[in-house]
Amino acid sequence: MLQHERAAGALLPEYHRATPECPQPQQWSMIDSMTAEVEVLEFIATLVTTIKPRLVVETGSFLGVSTEWIARGLERNGFGKVVSCEFDTVVYERAKARLEASPLKQWMELRNESSLEMQVEGTIDLLFSDSDIQIREAEVKRFLPQMNPNGVILMHDASSHLQVVRAAALKMEDEGLISVVLLPTPRGLVVAQPKAGRA
Numbered sequence: 748m749l750q751h752e753r754a755a756g757a758l759l760p761e762y763h764r765a766t767p768e769c770p771q772p773q774q775w776s777m778i779d780s781m782t783a784e785v786e787v788l789e790f791i792a793t794l795v796t797t798i799k800p801r802l803v804v805e806t807g808s809f810l811g812v813s814t815e816w817i818a819r820g821l822e823r824n825g826f827g828k829v830v831s832c833e834f835d836t837v838v839y840e841r842a843k844a845r846l847e848a849s850p851l852k853q854w855m856e857l858r859n860e861s862s863l864e865m866q867v868e869g870t871i872d873l874l875f876s877d878s879d880i881q882i883r884e885a886e887v888k889r890f891l892p893q894m895n896p897n898g899v900i901l902m903h904d905a906s907s908h909l910q911v912v913r914a915a916a917l918k919m920e921d922e923g924l925i926s927v928v929l930l931p932t933p934r935g936l937v938v939a940q941p942k943a944g945r946a
């Protein structure tokens with residue numbers, strides 16, 4: 748949070764170390780090391796305008812920067828909402844204050860809950876999994892039955908260096924649950940879709 752405050756919105760070069768799939772991470776930008784890379788935020792907003800989700804679920808709000816980028820896409824679409832959860836109460840209060848003051852407020856619902864307990868009503872068109880690395884498999888499996896079969900699942904932090912999320916995504920692919928594309932971004936981004944029920 749301190750890094751976020753000090754940066755005051757200024758962009759820094761991405762911090763993540765080089766990986767075989769992304770040898771020049773400094774070509775990407777970040778606001779802080781918790782918030783997704785700026786290019787990934789832009790990608791998610793574009794994905795929102797591209798697939799026009801009615802319901803987006805985000806796990807791991809942190810300060811709500813990615814939530815706002817999702818909301819930017821929803822505002823452009825003119826419909827939909829993003830439900831985002833942050834289980835750390837101190838971080839949640841900071842995010843809530845930020846998002847309450849945002850002109851995009853109407854598109855966002857922030858919850859002080861764990862992704863492993865949060866109940867969301869309805870069909871999820873876009874799931875952005877960005878909480879604790881160790882629980883990503885569990886949370887994707889938890890929300891999978893609620894996914895629109897033609898919807899999209901994004902799993903952040905899936906680089907070959909961080910390993911855990913990448914391995915979880917590939918394991919779920921082996922289990923026949925999702926189809927996976929590994930985008931070679933600095934921290935790694937899985938773009939996936941449920942295997943069952945696609946049109």
Ligand SMILES: C[S@@+](CC[C@H](N)C(=O)[O-])C[C@H]1O[C@@H](n2cnc3c(N)ncnc32)[C@H](O)[C@@H]1O
Nearest residue numbers: 782783807809812813833834861862877878879
């Ligand atoms: C990488 S940050 C999220 C960054 C944010 N999505 C962005 O790009 O602006 C991960 C956040 O997930 C939160 N978190 C960890 N485990 C969680 C859980 N089980 N449920 C909800 N939030 C969780 C952490 O407290 C942290 O703030």
